[in-house]
Amino acid sequence: MKEERYFYVPNADRNNELPPEETTHALRVLRLQNGDDMFLMDGRGNFYHAEVSLATHKKCLYHIKETLPQEKTWRGHIHLAIAPTKHIDRMEWLAEKATEVGFDEITFLHCAFSERKALRTDRIEKIVISAAKQSRKPWIPVVNELESFKTFIQQPREGRKFIAHCYEEIEKKDFFDDLMNGPNERITVLVGPEGDFSIDEVKFAMAQGYESVSLGRSRLRTETAGLIAVTMAQISLR
Structure with missing residues (x-):
């Protein structure tokens, strides 16, 4: 079973492309390809189960399969x-x-x-x-x-x-x-x-x-x- 890969994408639900630094990690380090699963986090309480829709040498596009709202483990x-x-x-x-x-x-x-x-x-x-x-x-x-x-x-x-x-x-x-x-x-x-x-x-x-x-x-x-x-x-x- 592959380890879940998480990427930080502000406003992930309103975009379809990984930011440059995350793209470098996804393509050059993890070598993700079209159809690979990944998880996005928007830093505002949401995870997103996504799939790579296009992986080139400079771009990594995705589409969201599922939105996963999270709860903080502390109040306030x-x-x-x-x-x-x-x-x-x-x-x-x-x-x-x-x-x-x-x-x-x-x-x-x-x-x-x-x-x-x-x-x-x-x-x-x-x-x-x-x-x-x-x-x-x-x-x-x-x-x-x-x-x-x-x-x-x-x-x-x-x-x-x-x-x-x-x-x-x-x-x-x-x-x-x-x-x-x-x-x-x-x-x-x-x-x-x-x-x-x-x-x-x-x-x-x-x-x-x-x-x-x-x-x-x-x-x-x-x-x-x-x-x-x-x-x-x-x-x-x-």
Whole structure:
């Protein structure tokens, strides 16, 4: 039995041709031919059982045989806002693993103690799409551009908002315990850089309605903290 092949095709139901990158993979790597079965995903909650209708050296056309609407394995909306690390491969790892776990949106923050002031979100998007295909996730997380901490904090957001930090002098709740005991539909959680948020940033976020939380007793690296936060939120929304 052949393994099911999944391809990311935005608006798949309104197209009949694989995008260029997916075409290359389908024709040059998998060597699909006319009549071969494949599965498409639109990143908005639908899979499509399709068949190759025309395979040339540059094009791969398809027709849809069946639409397969999917349900998320979690409720609501999970938004991770995180300061990117100096070594971008750690953020790429986080994006991949968080997508496998399941979340909805990621924003990168420039904070007072940030080591990185720029990153290529197009590369992060490719990693997210690849992870979604590999883990059969019908929703593609939104990847937002890098923005300043203050700008992000001042934007209105629905649902509960949290800032995770390590300052002992600021009272904080356990993130997971609080999620499991409270009503949650939309969750935004902030994770700082290796040097943490500045204490002024934490206080500013709290003044804007963000809840002060801890991710546990262990001292975590930024990418680990981000993945733990997503996992905790995911479990609470099942």
